[in-house]
Structure formats: C-alpha cells, structure tokens
Amino acid sequence: MSMFTDMSHINVRGGDGGAGCMSFRREAFVPKGGPDGGDGGNGGSVIVQTDPQLSSLIDYRYKHHFKAERGTHGQGARKRGRDGKDLVLRVPLGTVVRELDPQTQKPMYEIADLTQPGDRVVVAPGGVGGRGNIHFVTSVRRAPAFAEKGEPAIEHWIELEMKLLADVALVGMPSVGKSSLIARISAARPKVADYPFTTLVPNLGVVRTRDGRSFVAADVPGLIEGASVGKGLGHQFLRHIERTALILHLVDLTGGFEDRDPVQDYRTINAELAAYAAELAERPQIVVANKCDMPDTDVAIEVLREEVERDGLPFFAISAVTGEGVDRLVSETARQVAELRSAATFDEEQHRRDLAGVWERRRAARDRSITVTREDDGAWRVHGTDIERMVVQTDWENDEAIDYLQHRFARLKLEDTLAKAGCREGDEVRILGFAFTYTTHANDFEEETPLADEDESERLDAEEGEAHVG
Numbered sequence: 001m002s003m004f005t006d007m008s009h010i011n012v013r014g015g016d017g018g019a020g021c022m023s024f025r026r027e028a029f030v031p032k033g034g035p036d037g038g039d040g041g042n043g044g045s046v047i048v049q050t051d052p053q054l055s056s057l058i059d060y061r062y063k064h065h066f067k068a069e070r071g072t073h074g075q076g077a078r079k080r081g082r083d084g085k086d087l088v089l090r091v092p093l094g095t096v097v098r099e100l101d102p103q104t105q106k107p108m109y110e111i112a113d114l115t116q117p118g119d120r121v122v123v124a125p126g127g128v129g130g131r132g133n134i135h136f137v138t139s140v141r142r143a144p145a146f147a148e149k150g151e152p153a154i155e156h157w158i159e160l161e162m163k164l165l166a167d168v169a170l171v172g173m174p175s176v177g178k179s180s181l182i183a184r185i186s187a188a189r190p191k192v193a194d195y196p197f198t199t200l201v202p203n204l205g206v207v208r209t210r211d212g213r214s215f216v217a218a219d220v221p222g223l224i225e226g227a228s229v230g231k232g233l234g235h236q237f238l239r240h241i242e243r244t245a246l247i248l249h250l251v252d253l254t255g256g257f258e259d260r261d262p263v264q265d266y267r268t269i270n271a272e273l274a275a276y277a278a279e280l281a282e283r284p285q286i287v288v289a290n291k292c293d294m295p296d297t298d299v300a301i302e303v304l305r306e307e308v309e310r311d312g313l314p315f316f317a318i319s320a321v322t323g324e325g326v327d328r329l330v331s332e333t334a335r336q337v338a339e340l341r342s343a344a345t346f347d348e349e350q351h352r353r354d355l356a357g358v359w360e361r362r363r364a365a366r367d368r369s370i371t372v373t374r375e376d377d378g379a380w381r382v383h384g385t386d387i388e389r390m391v392v393q394t395d396w397e398n399d400e401a402i403d404y405l406q407h408r409f410a411r412l413k414l415e416d417t418l419a420k421a422g423c424r425e426g427d428e429v430r431i432l433g434f435a436f437t438y439t440t441h442a443n444d445f446e447e448e449t450p451l452a453d454e455d456e457s458e459r460l461d462a463e464e465g466e467a468h469v470g
Contacts, residue, residue: 006162008060009105015043015070015084017127017150017393020135023076024143035143036078037133040150041071043126044084048097048160050114051090055204057162059090068124071150074132084126092162097121100157107159122363123158127151130393136404146401148393154385166204166218167337171273172250173265177290180320181250182219185330210327213334218244245340247273247285248333251304253297253317262289262304284336286314288329293319370412372421379428380418380438387412391431415440 018040025036046068069084095114098107112121130148137144170178186205208214249269251262266287274281287308289301301317308315314332318325367385375381390408395401409415418429418438427438 006057008057008160009064009100009157010060010089010160011065011155011157012046012089012124013065013067013155014045014124014126014153015068016152017041017043017129018071018073018081019150020130020132020147021074021076021079022133022145022147025077035133035137036076037147038074038076038079039081039132039135040074040129040148041081041083042129043071043150043153044068044086045122045126046087046089046124047120048089048091048095048112048114048123049120050093050095050117052093052117054090054092056092057095057160060160066124068126068153070153071126071129073150074129074147078132078134081129083129086126088120089123091160093117094163096159096161096163097123098159098161100159102157105157111158124153124156125363127153128389128393141400144400146395146398146404148401149395151389151393166244167215167341168207168217168246168248168333169244170217170219170248170250171269173252173260173269176250176252176265177320178219178250181248181288181290181318181326182217184320184323184326186217207330207334209330209334211331213338215334215337217248217333245284246333246336247280247283248329249285249287250290251287253289253291253300253304254294262300263307266304266307284340286316286329286333286336289315289317290320292317293322293324370414370417372418372423374422375430378424378426379430380421380423382414382418382429382431387414388432391434396434 020040021037023035023037025034046066066087066089068087071084072081074081091114093115097111097114099109099111100106101108111123112119114121128151130150133144133147136146170182172178182205185207205217205219206214207217249266251266252260253262255262255265270281273283287304289304291297292301305315305317316325316329316332318329320326370382370384370387373381373383387409390405394405415438419440423429423438425438425440429436429438
C-alpha cells in the first residue's frame, strides 16, 4: 500500500567552505616571490527540486537530517580548493517550503512554492570558500600575510508541505459517495464503505473523456461542520482544495445515516469553504446530487436543484453506483477544466520565467540586510548574514586580518548604522560570539588601492557596496 505523507520537518545544512591559503612563491632564483595562496572551495548547497514521478514526502518521514559536501582548502601556487557537491532533495509537484522557527518549530515565512516539473530552490547555501592571500595585495600592503577562513554553513529546519495538484476536488460531507464516484470515473481504487471517514488520505484519479480530454480529480476526505476551525479532519484536508481549479460538491440525497437535510448539507459545506479561505467560496463549483437511484429521492432532487440554481451554479443528479448521469457530469467537468486551464496558461509561463530569480533576489536581500538591537545598557547586537560571514572568515590570530575586517566594516558604513541606532563611544558591539568596542575613529586607516586582478576588485565592490540597513 502506498503511504501518503503530506508534511515533514527536516534539518538541512550546506557544506562548509574551505579555507583560503596564505602562501608565497618559493622558487630558486626568486628571492622575493609574491603571494600565491589559492582560494578555498565553496561548500555544496542543499537544493529542493520537484520530481513529477513522486507522489508523497515519504522519503522524509524517517530521515530528517541532510548535509551537503564541504569544500576543500586552497593551496599554494594559486591552487583553488575543490567545491563541495550539492545535495538535491527530490519532492513531489505542489510542495511548499517554509522556514521554521528553531525554538517553536512553527513556520516563519514561505521560502518557495514548487508547482512545475524541475522547479528548484536552494534551502541551505554552502559556505563561501575563504580567499587566499593573493586577493589582499594593495598599494600599501604588498605582501599580505593572511587569508580568509572558510565560511561555516548554516544549519536550520524547514517544513515541506505537499498540497495536491488536482484540477478538480470532490468535496462534501462524510459518506456522500466521493470515493464511489472517483472509482467509477477513473482508475483509482479507493477504499469504499458506507461509514464516515473511510477516506483518511486524499485519492487522486486521472479521468479521461471519450473525446480524448483528461483531468485530475482528488477525492478529498469528508468535511463536517466546524472543519474550518480544525474539527474532524478539517484543516488537514481543506488545504488540499486550495490548489484545485474546480470544485465538485457532492450532496447525499438520502441524508445518510443521520437523515440529514441535503439543502442544509450543501449550505454547511459552502460555509466551511468560505470560513477557511474566502477565495474558495468564489471558486468555480458544480453541485452534484448523488444517489438518485435510491427510492423517493425525486422531491429532494427538485428542492436542491432549486436552491443551487438560485445560487447560479450548475446542477447534476447522478448515481455513482449505477452510473446514471455520470457521463454528462464528466463531460461538463472536462469542458470547464479546459477553459480554466487556457485562462491560466499565461500565468504559468510567467511563473516559469520568473521563479528562480525571485527566490534568489529575496534571499540575497535578506543576506545583505543589517539589523542593530540593544541587548543591555551599553551593548548592541548586530545581525546580518553577510556581515556575520565576514566575521567568521577572519583569522583572529592575525593582526593584518583584523585590520582588513575593520576596513570592510567601514565600506559597509557600519559605524553610521550603529550611530543611528543610538550606539555611543565606548559601547560594546556584538557580532556572533565576538565583541568590539565602538569608536568613532574606525575610519582612520590608510586609503588602499587594490592591486588584485580587476575582476576580483569589481566582485568585492559589488559584494560589499550593496549592503543596506534592514
């Protein structure tokens, strides 16, 4: 039996970056060889990517920790370290990825919504490799005796949630015949029995019409009054309806075991859809009166038809057991799905073009932002991915490296940012596990003209010059 797993929490970590090398040319007859330390390799990233062959998140049910390969260290003679390999985690179409709060394990924000084959997002970037000492030659520093350390990768928890990607959702009270209908119109073989909550996981079925059209239908487990606030199996299943283009709303004409009123059932389910998400109430809907083969249902059919047509919705009376009226219903459903698909085509194309860039830009903006908060009297905490990266890549045993870090802080205008927050001369500034004394003389360094290769200088300017205050 295939297991349906629609939500998992996993821990992801990129590979650490390799350290840059501090080295000088040592050759016969070259008494003063220049710096030639190579860069460390970048760590591999953890990437989440959709795979149309997968139908659940079962791979993440028992294994929860995933780590990419680390980069290797740089060497002398300008030898660059090898980059770590990326780790690709494959997920089904319709997977939403969210960042989790490390303490509460509650979602903080959405990282990505992966709906197309091959959609991918980097969820744990590898650590940046440290630069070798060849990059730190300037007009006043001809023989830099320091290199950057590799950046340790960040480890965090993310949530993967699969939302069904079906064209049509079958909704209704428990035991109205949703499983029987999907079994009749598709090759899906769900468990069918005449008692509530037979269906505990959504069943997907591909429906093909005689004229060659097709659509995917999801038999979503039964809703009950109060489902929108989590009663019964409510929230678990309402979220699966969010992605579907069309709703087939099944109503049991017989009223089931509880002898319910079909019109009241119809109203209850629509109220639950609207309460869960207002746009679901506006979603195209076909109302289907099931079990019309049962005796004494003629009056119930007409009463419900009148109510539904007053709402301006299409109405069909069928029997999922005998097949009466089912062909007409399937044909109309296929026609509406085709119309809805053609109307949405442009958006999907736009989605494919824009997707990767949007997520990368969001992540880059988060990385560049700098926030300053007061921790206690006379102490301030600085947060920001890029500025924290500079600190962890600094060799704190080396005075030249510390001077260079001060130079980078000046380029980011960190002193101005702290002053705006209220930091005063002599206050303590904390970044990660390091503490600095705030002084307004941080800019008293000799102006340096980089002599590293031109491309590298431009990269450094772009990297540091774009930082902004969050």
